[in-house]
Amino acid sequence: MELLAVQLQQEAHCTISDLAAQFGVSARTIARDLSLMRDQGMLIDADRGRGGGVRLDSNWGVGRMNLSYSEAVDLLISIAVAERMNSPMFLANLGSVRRQLVASFSPEKRNRVNRLNSRILIGVTASTYVQASVASPPARVVQTLHRAFVDQERLDITYRREDGQTSRRSIDPHYLLLKYPVWYVVAFDHLRQEPRTFRCDRLLAATGTDTPFRLRPKAEFGASLVGDDLLV
Incomplete structure (x- = not known):
């Protein structure tokens, strides 16, 4: 029924026969689904007479958005x-x-x-030199970093340094720092056994490990958190 609701919102005028053909079901099935949708509180308008159409009220859905x-x-x-x-x-x-x-x-x-x-920080605006070199990291890397940050899980990364050299690291992503428009992850680096800051757009690959970590005291990250105005 969700697909049917989306179709009704997108189309100004739909007939039951058109909807039945589109979804590969009978007109009776569409009529039954429309009845169930009305029972759930959806505002569905119908025109009388042969060839009459159905539509979902354009205001339906305001205040009903479900977010994870x-x-x-x-x-x-x-x-x-x-x-x-x-x-x-x-x-x-x-x-x-x-x-x-x-x-x-x-x-x-x-x-x-x-x-x-409290783990998402704002710093000073990035220099024009840094801004000139910024790029968008791969979507899959961003998603993996996001999940590891939110769930507090260790992350294996492939990182490209400013000189072009790459290395494999295992990090605990403690903080995200925005120096507009560049995002950094402030992490505990298990290779160096100390806090390090990594530019997110230089992450070439990222793999979750499902290994949880405990947040370390903020004082351990020292200069990495310069300009740490809290977002909210």
Whole structure:
């Protein structure tokens, strides 16, 4: 029924016969699904008469978006970054959106979000030299880093240094640091047995290990956390 709801939202006018043909089912099945959708509270309009169409009210779905924990966290981070950039455009409602998102969490998840937010830091804007060399890391690397950061799991990476040399590292991603527009991961490096900072766009590969780690005291990371204004 989700696909049917999406189709009804996208199309201004659909007939039951058209929908039946599109989804490869009978018109009776479509009619039954529409009835079930109405029972679930969806606002479905129908035109009377032969050839009449059905449509989902354009306002349906506002306030009904279901986000997973990780998706909600991503949205909160994006809102916080936008607020921190202090742009006067399009920020009027971000504070309200953020408060509603946080309020929708259970107390336990709210605490998790607060702890996670304390590990996402804002530093000074990157120099023009650094900005000139920044690139987008592979999507798969970003996703793996994101999961390891949120779940506090050790990460195996292949990293390219500024001189072009590559190395394999095993890191615990403690903090993410934004020096706009460049993201860094501040981690405990098991190869060097000390904290190190890695530019996210120089991560060539990343593999999760499913090995959890405990957060080390913030004081251990010292100069790596320069400019550590909290996002939220």
